[in-house]
Amino acid sequence: MPDTAFNMKSYEEELKSFSWEISKKELGYKDGDLINIGWYCSDRICNMGKGEKLALIWESFKGEEKRYTFNDMRVLTNSIAVYLRKLGIKPGERVCLFMDKIPELYFGFLGGLKMGAIVQPLFSAFGSESLFTRLDDAQTTAIITQKKHLPKVRNILEQLPSLQYVIVVDDDGSKPLREKEYAFHMAQEERIEEFEIYPSKAETPSVLHYTSGTTGKPKGAQHVHYSLISQYITSKYVLDLKEDDIYWCTADPGWVTGTSYGIIGPWSNGMTQCVSEMGFMAESWYKFMERHKVTVWYSAPTAIRSLMKEGNEIVKKHDLSSLRHLASVGEPLNAEAVLWSQEVFGKMFHDTYWQTETGCIVVSNYPGMKIKPGSMGKPFPGIEATIVDLKTFLPLNKTGVVGMIALKPGWPSMIRSYWNNEVIYQGKFKNGWYLCGDRGSIDDDGYFWFVGRDDDVINTAGHLVGPFEIESALIEHPAVAESAAVGKPDPVNMEVVKAFITLKKGFEPSKDLELKIMNFVRKKLSALAMPQEVEFVETLPKTRSGKIMRRVLRAQEWGEEIGDISTLENDM
Ligand code: WTA
Numbered sequence: 164m165p166d167t168a169f170n171m172k173s174y175e176e177e178l179k180s181f182s183w184e185i186s187k188k189e190l191g192y193k194d195g196d197l198i199n200i201g202w203y204c205s206d207r208i209c210n211m212g213k214g215e216k217l218a219l220i221w222e223s224f225k226g227e228e229k230r231y232t233f234n235d236m237r238v239l240t241n242s243i244a245v246y247l248r249k250l251g252i253k254p255g256e257r258v259c260l261f262m263d264k265i266p267e268l269y270f271g272f273l274g275g276l277k278m279g280a281i282v283q284p285l286f287s288a289f290g291s292e293s294l295f296t297r298l299d300d301a302q303t304t305a306i307i308t309q310k311k312h313l314p315k316v317r318n319i320l321e322q323l324p325s326l327q328y329v330i331v332v333d334d335d336g337s338k339p340l341r342e343k344e345y346a347f348h349m350a351q352e353e354r355i356e357e358f359e360i361y362p363s364k365a366e367t368p369s370v371l372h373y374t375s376g377t378t379g380k381p382k383g384a385q386h387v388h389y390s391l392i393s394q395y396i397t398s399k400y401v402l403d404l405k406e407d408d409i410y411w412c413t414a415d416p417g418w419v420t421g422t423s424y425g426i427i428g429p430w431s432n433g434m435t436q437c438v439s440e441m442g443f444m445a446e447s448w449y450k451f452m453e454r455h456k457v458t459v460w461y462s463a464p465t466a467i468r469s470l471m472k473e474g475n476e477i478v479k480k481h482d483l484s485s486l487r488h489l490a491s492v493g494e495p496l497n498a499e500a501v502l503w504s505q506e507v508f509g510k511m512f513h514d515t516y517w518q519t520e521t522g523c524i525v526v527s528n529y530p531g532m533k534i535k536p537g538s539m540g541k542p543f544p545g546i547e548a549t550i551v552d553l554k555t556f557l558p559l560n561k562t563g564v565v566g567m568i569a570l571k572p573g574w575p576s577m578i579r580s581y582w583n584n585e586v587i588y589q590g591k592f593k594n595g596w597y598l599c600g601d602r603g604s605i606d607d608d609g610y611f612w613f614v615g616r617d618d619d620v621i622n623t624a625g626h627l628v629g630p631f632e633i634e635s636a637l638i639e640h641p642a643v644a645e646s647a648a649v650g651k652p653d654p655v656n657m658e659v660v661k662a663f664i665t666l667k668k669g670f671e672p673s674k675d676l677e678l679k680i681m682n683f684v685r686k687k688l689s690a691l692a693m694p695q696e697v698e699f700v701e702t703l704p705k706t707r708s709g710k711i712m713r714r715v716l717r718a719q720e721w722g723e724e725i726g727d728i729s730t731l732e733n734d735m
Pocket of ligand 1: 374418419420491492493494495496514515516517518519520539599600601613616622625626627
């Protein structure tokens with residue numbers, strides 16, 4: 164008997180009957196209607212009579228707590244929308260959100276969408292150079308930030324002529340603001356009850372998330388308001404969100420999980436979410452979940468492995484009996500982690516697989532479905548997924564054979580393009596399939612298994628880092644002649660960045676230089692992109708045309724076969 168306690172019927176039944184129309188119907192949306200994510204997440208929930216329901220329970224680093232109802236959120240997002248509009252920001256212009264996980268980040272996201280802006284969330288740990296690359300590419304008009312991140316913006320402001328407004332949400336007047344800088348205090352702004360929401364339609368651009376590829380600069384993944392149709396129903400079915408849940412998504416909205424499932428999905432379902440400003444700390448995380456009686460928890464393998472490392476005793480010290488559903492995303496969830504969660508929480512983490520580009524979960528383990536630890540599960544009903552041959556890009560139609568994970572385009576939340584980069588976007592499609600760029604296989608029961616990435620992108624702690632961006636930063640260091648960045652294995656973060664470097668004449672390898680180079684990258688890019696190890700080498704392996712062969716270095720790190728090296732220019 165299928166377990167009717169879940170939002171989703173049994174997987175098999177759902178496969179037969181599911182259509183995106185179900186989501187549209189529940190959202191009261193018909194093709195051609197106006198659709199604005201900001202409205203759907205706040206006004207609509209209030210119109211449904213849930214204005215007094217808690218939308219956000221927020222805790223600061225210091226443990227200070229703030230609570231906002233859906234009505235508070237509706238009004239505050241209106242205030243932000245009015246503020247942006249009055250400043251002179253026009254629909255379609257890019258508004259970057261560059262903040263820690265504070266309420267202004269969440270409400271700024273919805274407020275920006277309400278006035279028709281394209282919101283561009285960026286991880287607040289980014290250094291000036293990472294920030295510059297993304298603001299320059301998007302020709303961003305405004306950035307909303309905090310005092311502590313202002314110096315990073317000031318560093319690059321002059322080089323960004325399109326950036327006209329730097330909005331500081333916590334300015335205390337202690338130091339004068341400069342030209343183009345504006346103070347905004349959400350709590351002191353006039354509460355705007357009525358706001359004329361921008362009449363966005365299905366294909367109106369909504370969110371611009373930057374994601375890294377192997378070559379070139381990071382690309383802006385262009386989402387549209389229609390993505391809601393996928394994000395709403397996958398939140399309901401995969402995360403099994405229900406009326407009385409207290410939901411916790413540990414992801415930062417600088418990355419797609421933090422927006423699709425940390426803002427849009429849960430709030431369009433009218434859920435209460437809690438958010439903690441703090442980063443990972445086992446004891447604090449358990450306390451947080453105990454204090455707020457978290458019921459549904461969406462996290463990532465690195466966090467789970469970090470918790471595992473802290474042991475089982477610490478779990479027993481906390482009452483986590485409220486937890487009823489656990490899910491994970493971002494990197495391979497190893498079987499040990501799934502089994503451990505069963506042991507300590509009495510529940511298995513449900514692995515979910517998707518990408519910035521897909522906008523929503525595309526392969527997953529569903530509540531009630533048998534979990535095979537280590538497998539990513541099965542395609543979401545309404546999404547056709549397969550494994551294609553690595554050379555011909557045609558479906559393999561064979562089980563147990565490794566190929567590339569591919570999806571049939573057509574679900575609502577697929578990105579519509581990369582910002583100013585249609586050529587690269589089109590290159591992701593072959594024979595009518597969207598190629599995810601990941602290798603995997605399908606077993607006899609239809610379960611998908613992840614094998615690895617098909618490109619050189621480094622996935623560290625669930626965050627994609629592009630080697631090109633790291634190498635570009637490295638060669639700006641005065642001692643570095645050439646560089647190659649690859650992922651090396653790490654027991655907790657899955658992989659971390661390792662840099663291979665040849666030095667310019669006059670520089671000698673040393674521990675001190677290694678640390679200086681590491682720090683150099685950390686400041687320019689972020690701690691994630693910082694190499695955890697620098698190896699100084701005489702030469703780097705290259706193709707005859709002079710291209711550095713990262714895969715040779717990577718294989719070396721992973722103890723794998725190097726494969727075809729016939730095109731190598733120099734001896735290894
Ligand atoms: C990887 C994050 C294994 C994969 C939502 C994918 C995973 C990339 C899983 C997307 C998983 C995501 N198992 N690998 N369950 N989920 N990935 O764009 O390589 O930041 O292509 O989106 O993360 O990362 P992105």
